[in-house]
Amino acid sequence: MIWSVSISLLGLLTLSIPVGIVLFILGFGIDQFFSPFPLIRGLGQVVWSSSNSSTLIAIPFFVLLGEILVRGGVAERTYASLDKWFSWLPGGLVHANIGTATMFSATSGSSVATAATVATVAMPQAEKLGYDPRLFSGAIAAGGTLGILIPPSINLIVYGFLTETSIPQLFLAGLIPGLLMAVAFMAITALICWFKPSLGGSSRSFTWGERVSSLRQLVPIILLFVVVIGSIYAGWATPTESAAVGVFMALLIALANGGVNMEMLRHSALGTVRITAMIMLVIIGAYFLNFTMASAGLGRELTSLLENSGLSPLGTLFLVILLYIILGFFIETLSLMVATIPIVVPIMAGLGYDKVWFGVLMIVLVEMALITPPVGLNLYVVQGSRKSGTLGEVMVGAMPYVLVMLAMVGFLILFPGLALFLPAAL
């Protein structure tokens, strides 16, 4: 079943049918060919319960937060400041992309929203300064994925909910791997551009005075981080509610910057609805596809694959990782998590793996899924904010960062403390 679905998926996507619509069509196909039951009668109920979600409302909130930061001028100043700090490295502004994405990840729980925010500020610069569009946009797509590893994180909330693991602990566990991965993204960028300088723009250097004085441009974003995360750890807001706190705080900051007017609010609202609708059609379609696949026995296939593999715990872990890499090519990340967590996590916990640690590992794998073709929401979002060029360029540009993520998976296995140190210490 998995193979026929994958091949039909590729075919329909190539026809340039909208991704969300393709997922529905595949669901109809499974209903038709793999299931003796009228699964389509469950369609309405699945659409209702996947949209009626007080967790997913964090997505439009985080998108709105990003829109306000962009249109209120905060994002641009953050970007400019990070440019001053990192542009001396081989690769120049590409590092500012990653740096900005890292900072926004700390205020946004959504990878897609993070990528959208950074893309909107950064993309005009690429064209102006003559960067290779592939690496430049790939770095944004990849940097944006940090949104779900560095707290807050919608995906960690979903993981915590499904596995009954503490969400604040998961958040703490994601912090060090997230920052480490940001550094690794910069390292590989520098390495690539050192070998092939034509990929990056001209490196630029600024005086220490300029750098230090630009630091105050980072104050708003740090303040935002403190408020969003603080509201969770102080026990004021649930992780989902903290998104609403973030929106309000972002608006206050934009107000203080004098960046708020009716036109700006109008654009922020329209941008938020556009991006949210684009994401939600894919997510709802993915939920329906997942529903039909589960009914037709995907769970059984997975369970028997994992339980009858006869592998050692480490072998099973590698099998699971391979599984996520492959499924991640084709399946949207939230529904991938919903479909597999109930099957995979109990098995892994039974083998002695820590649930918090495994959650962080899964997030890294899911981040990979966000930037691997053909189904990768971050690729789509970055392409959506470009004025020219093809989706293929973004896909190619994101490749090196996939390698970094693979390396990160290895590091997490070798040094579980990367994830488990903070939750244990605090």
Place this chain on the structure above:
Amino acid sequence: QAEELSVVGSWSSLPLYKQYEAPFWTETLPGAEGSDFEVSMTTFDQMGIAGGDVYRMLGDGVFDVGMTVADYTVGDAPELEGLDVPLVATTADDARKMVDAARPMVEDIMKERFNAKLLAIAPYPPQVVFCKDEVSSLDDLKGKKIRGSGRMTTKLLEALGAEGINVAFSEVPGALERGGVDCAVTGAGSGYSAGWWEVSSHLMTLPLGGWDPVVTAMNMDKWESLSDEQKEMLQTQLTEKFEAPAWDAAAGALESDIACLTGNGECAAGEAASMTLVEPTEADTQQARKILEETVLPEWAERAGSDWAKRWNESVGKTVGVQVPL
């Protein structure tokens, strides 16, 4: 020729599914002598559907057999709340009697509301109360913020003068620690394995959240398409090999879970915690009945209609010694 059944189980992470539902449907039933049943099984959480939607889909024939917590589905059938009235059954034996008394009612509800045939009712472990501060009686819950689940439990908390708060399971330890809630209700076993004892000190064994019975039902059209032998075999197997063992285990489970949480007795699951056990007094029981009869049940009778309340009085009410004033 094999009779294929598509079965949707309850929460895949909980013992009821792992120890009873899955083995029964995938091994016991197909392997029973003379059985021609073949089963493909999944669970509602793996399908990504809400627990409250299981019977809606079952009635539509999206699958043949569905299992879910009856309390999740009372939005569609408020009369089903009568299956799990909190506080009236304090032991597994009492709970079983309560469920048996309610069975004919549930049978009719499943048929009328969901076009489904009732096959079995099995319990989740009883829901107990974890509190971070000292409590010694029901009265002490007054003014406290309590995480409960289920509509009737929330209404009961309100009637007790407490505030019902909605917190996801995984967020409870944090909420207890930071004072977002003072007490929280869940199954004793889940509370033990999720480490709630680390952030709370007192354990009340009052089933404030009821027993969360899980109802197994089959699409009515499918049921009617079965031969008499098949019906008979399915029902007997379910009752003897699924329902009975699940109930038998419930009694023992509560005892060992409480041992794990308080340290009084043998804990097989791991290291025992040292919570203070607060057992219900006679006064508590009296007070609980009073509140049920004066506030909670009359409100339910309004939601469900007085016909159902009357039927409840004659069956469950008689068994547990509580009456809805009509």
Place this chain on the structure above:
Amino acid sequence: MFETIVDVLRRINRLIALIVGAVLALTVLFILADITLRQFGHSFGGSDEVSGYVMAFVASWGLSFALLELAHVRIDLLRLKLAQTGRSILDLIAISATAAVTTVVAWQCWPVLAKSLERGSRANTPLETPLWIPQSIWFSGWVWFATASVLLLICAFGMLAQRQQSQFENAVGTATETEI
């Protein structure tokens, strides 16, 4: 004429999107008020539940806006390699598939609302919200999405028949420049 229809659709949808955005903003305020009240030991109760309904509203009524803005993701690797005729064929396939699927989905969403109406279903929460209220808002959003898709499909055929190539691409092509 077809161009006018697309234009009108686009304007209606922008208005809808603004309303959706405003409702989101109100929800932010509602949650903040609830958080603030909680510090003083009070709560509206049910902000969780209301957020869910708002999300269902956003995720149905926003869809047609994204459609008219050409924002729904399409993978254009093949499309960009084709000549104009090939591109137009793919665009027609895409909008036909969209119209067909959204119609089926809207159709299948009705029974959800119908059951809630028939049973008088109420949310399984202390608020006991009658489910038909949020569900009819959600359902009508899908009906509108399906309607807009079908209208767009008709316009696409009409524009092709009248050889209005640039209007056609503007209506059902892929976004080269999103300006909102």
